[in-house]
Amino acid sequence: MPLMKRFSRFATAALISLTLGHLILLVSNGAFPRAWGVLLLWCASGLLWSEVLLNSSNRPAMLVFGLGFGYAYTIYLTLLLSYLRGHLSGLAEVVGLDLFAALALSILLRRTSKFSSSHLPNRQHLPRSATIFLAVIVLVGALFRFIWLNYSEFQGDEALAMLTAADVLEGHEDALFLRGKGPAEVLLPTALWSLTGIIDEAAARLPFALAGSLVPLLGFLLAASLLEDHGMTTGIGVVTCALLALNGFMVAFSRIVQYQVLVLFMSGLALWCSWQWQRDGKMRWLALCAFFMGSALLAHYDGLMVFPAIIYVIVTGWHRRRKQEEKAHSLAHIAAALALLCFVTGLFYLPYALDAQAVRTGGYLGERIGNALLKNNLASFQRFNVFYTSFYYYALTGLLVLVFLVWASQHAYGLRRLLWVPRWFSPLLALIVVVLLCWPEIFRTPTLDLAFVPFALLLFGALSSKVLSNGQRAVVLWLAVPFLGYNFAVALPLTHIYTIVPAWTLLAGTVGVSIVHSISFSVGTGTLWHRWPVRLAMVLSCVMAALFAGYLTLAYLRHDVEFLADWPRSSSALYWTPYPSPPSTGFFGFPHRSGWKTVGALYTTGQLQGDYSSNEEPDITAWYTRNAPRACDAYPEHYFIASDVVDAWPVDMSHVHENYEKFGEIRLPNGKSLVVYRTRPAGVALGSLSFEPLANAFDRTAVPSAFARSAHIAHRMEVDLDDIVRLIGYDLNDQRAFPGGRLTVTLYWQALGTTDEDYHVFVHLEQGTSIWAQSDGRPVCWTYPTYVWRPGQIIADHHALHIRTDTPPGEYPVLVGMYRPDDGQRLEVLDAAARPIANAI
Known part of the structure; x- marks a missing residue:
């Protein structure tokens, strides 16, 4: 058989991507195009293994699985390389990727046909219209994630992740253990930087933007799998994909160097793999579930939020095995997968647990959880949802989720048997839930806050419903754990409520499509697309999508007026908010630029020397000054005062004006500025500085050694x-x-x-x-x-x-x-x- 005929078009495309990635790294100089070359290497190796492990004609599944597999392998590879003594070599990265791809190729070459043994259960062919809808939705979602990716400067957590990446590349063996988070958000930019040589904001954020662009398509796959017993699976999947594409949390977290999209991407794939095992019982699915779950936990402990749903799917899968021999084999599979999960997570967390930093992380988590047994974060939950996604999105999807829970609870074993309540009890609970979301404090007593009770009862009723399929119950469990945990068990949840988004959108999509489907079949016969309820639903969906997209444009893409920094001037009368001001903390992914690269470039050229202080937080200034010394006292050589800051740091401006002279100023097109003050006498001033040339100079010299802790020892x-x-x-x-x-x-x-x-x-x-x-x-x-x-x-x-x-x-x-x-x-x-x-x- 000719060589190329051994490969499907999918595998051939992966080979082309692998070759193109190498060519880009050979001929390109800029950080951003080289970053695309690195992503092609990651994705190509993953896609080849997708052909090996799935070997299916289900292209969305092959694509999402392959890219997720490439990401997870890169995380594990870079973690192992970071343990080696000395600098982390880009050559070691590319060799590890190429060997991984070569192994997949050797397996594919031994096959006698392109689709000899598909490892995915057969599915109904996806209609062309659904394929077009999915392509458009994913493209629109990608636009919100990629446009102006280079505009915003690194925020504090991003800067800290990048500084850690520089330390890893320069051979600081302790770098990953000095943080209170999982290492994945550091390992991906580390792997990227090792091959690009230089870095900028757009290049560093590129892997996260790509992963975030695939989360909507993963939502479609989850709907197609978990809700496969539902008669409207394709429609639910498309709506879920659209809701995820236009979700503000997903857009914001796709535009920063942070763990959130990695958690949802990897944990969603883990749940999807567990469901495939439930269907066909093949060991490979549980192994892959452990592989993805491990990478989710390496991203953040938020990955645990999906774990109860996965356990439920596995237990029900074991229970449906009828023969004792099958049950015994299934138990062996589960034990092996659990051992694999312990191994891959133990690669980091075992040495971390033995490290002194683990004690400090435990203290940090203790502060976040708080001392009180029950908390009430409903006001924070509402404020963050509205600010990130718009009131329209929050209200519509929230109402649909509430309808689903009421419908399921109407048929609950637990509520009807344990409490002996009438059928109107669930609607009453829903009404109380709405009242609590409007007035969160009404159930608070001097000693206890009982706001959790109606939510817990409603979710318990849905979980015990006799009309839900196993897949639907898994989705409700995926929603219930983070919702109840972060709203009522944790003192400072902030944006960790993002963990409810996939399950939230799956349930909202289920109800929305079911309502349209029920009405359309009640009004007559004929082609579904020609029925007026379907046409009306399409029109209303387009109107709502336009509203959602308009808000995302204002919040994340517009930068002549920055949404968060210039609030309320940046707000629109079209988008009502139930609060007078945005959250005081916990904001990520919103446009922000103050001109910090000019300061770093001036330090590099020697035009700025000595220590400094600033009204911006230390993590940000440490990155952009390249670890120039930040003063402990009030008399540094310089003060850098930004007109807008991410996290304000106290500075006595009367002291600055009394003892310092204005030495230089960076003015941006949107009117923002950063002023450099120098101690008197300041000497010849720098005057007004142009941002673009100095920013480009900063990016051209952004090599790891410029940012590492040991780089500046004179x-x-x-x-x-x-x-x-x-x-x-x-x-x-x-x-x-x-x-x-x-x-x-x-x-x-x-x-x-x-x-x-x-x-x-x-x-x-x-x-x-x-x-x-x-x-x-x-x-x-x-x-x-x-x-x-x-x-x-x-x-x-x-x-x-x-x-x-x-x-x-x-x-x-x-x-x-x-x-x-x-x-x-x-x-x-x-x-x-x-x-x-x-x-x-």
């Missing part, structure tokens, strides 16, 4: 203090080292082991018994005590010494060391033979 050394910590280098800025001036020192410590002591750092300018300037305290501006340092970690510790005005002219040594604050006992300086020789460096 003076390297290795001096140990009592085998506890090592000083590996320092930076010294003495341009204002005069009587009454200020000397800045950045110390680079490396922890040699763990300690329970809270050692303080001292930096003294002294001679004899006279101390002419000093800085004493906890490292990193009193924020990072030594008892949380982990072995091997590098800590940049900035200090400012204010020199006394009566200091005699001359040369003075700068003495550095650590001591216990309770008794003043200093750590000993050790020589090469580990013998103590002094108590200061």
Whole structure:
């Protein structure tokens, strides 16, 4: 058989993508086109394995599965490579991807025909009209995710993820363990950056935008599988796809370097695979379920929200096996899949659990959960839904979901038997739910908030309904766990309510299509498309889609007026809101630009030197200044003041105007500005600066080494203090080292082991018994005590010494060391033979 005839068109397209990806990486220089080349490599390898594992004519399933498989493999590959000593090599990444693709090719070459053994159960052929609808919906959804992807500057969590990626690439073995989240949101940009060489916002966000563009199509597949016993599966799938494509949470989280779309993409695929196992019982589906579930958990613990639904699907699948031999085989499959899940998640979480950082993460989660047994976050739930998606979207889909729950609860075993209630009890619960959403506090007592009761009863009634199929019940369970958990069990859910979106849209789509279907068949016979209810539903759907799309355009694409930063000027009278102001925190993906790249470019060229302070949060400024020292005191060399900030940092502007001069200003086309102030006398000012040339210069030099923690050590050394910590280098800025001036020192410590002591750092300018300037305290501006340092970690510790005005002219040594604050006992300086020789460096 000729070589190409062994491959389907799908596999041939994957091979072309693999070749094209390599060519782009060979000939292209820009970060964004090279990022597309990297994505082609990821996707091509996944699509080849999709041909191996699915080998189906179901193209939507092949596409979504293949891209998800490529993403998951890249996460695992990059995690393993990050554990190797030294820099993470792009060559290792591309070899790992190519070997993975070559293995799939070798399997395909052994096949005798293109579709010899399909591994997906047969499905009814998708109508051409549905195919066209799906293509249009996915394209429209992709436009909202990709347009102006390069406009917004990194927000705080994005900047932190990218700084961590730089540390991983530069060989900092502890980088992934210093965070309180799963590593996937770091591993994908790490893999991308290792092959592109340079990075910018659009390139870093590209993998997340692509994954977010496929979530709507995944919604269609879930509807086609979980709701296959329903007579209107295709229509429900199309509507679900449209609702996901136009969901504000999905758009926002597709436009940032964060975990949310990865969680939904991977957990949705895990649920889909578990359903395939329930149908045909093949072990491969449970293994794939574990594979995807593991990557979802590596993205974030939010992946657990789908776990009860998966367990339900697996249990019901085991129960439907009639023969004892089949049940025994199924149990073996489940045990093997569970072992695989433990293995793939343990690749990260086992060493993480043994790390000191796990204790801090536990404390962070404890703060998020809170002490009270029951909470009430309904006001937050409504505000976030309306702000991200529009009131129209929230009200329409919420009403449809409520109708579904009332209908299901009408036939509930639990409510009718345990409570002996009449049929109007479910509508009464729905009415109470609506009232609670309008006035969330009405069920609050001095000791307890009972708002959860009607929601829990309604969801319990739906789960125990005798009219629901197993698939529908799994979807309700997928909705119930995050809804009840984040609204009534967690103190600070913020945007984690995004985890309800897939199940929410599946149920809303089910009710919407069912209503149209019921009305259309009650008005007469004839072709479905020619019945007036269907035509009316199409018109109303287009009107609502236009409303949803208009809101998404205002909120995420328009940037002459930025939706969040310029509120309420950015709001429209067409889109009513039940609140006077947006959420105070928890906003992601909205347009925002202040001009920070110009500051980074000026630091790179040396036009800016020394430490700084700013009214923007430290994570953002750390990225854009490339880890320039941020001052602990109120007298840095520079102040960078943005007219709009993501997370405001307190700055006394009267102090700035009194002691600093305006040194430069960046003005953006939308009227926003960033002003650079320099301590008096400022010298020759930079004046008005053009954003685009400096931003391009910043992007051209955005290599990992420019952002890593150890990249800026001017003076390297290795001096140990009592085998506890090592000083590996320092930076010294003495341009204002005069009587009454200020000397800045950045110390680079490396922890040699763990300690329970809270050692303080001292930096003294002294001679004899006279101390002419000093800085004493906890490292990193009193924020990072030594008892949380982990072995091997590098800590940049900035200090400012204010020199006394009566200091005699001359040369003075700068003495550095650590001591216990309770008794003043200093750590000993050790020589090469580990013998103590002094108590200061």
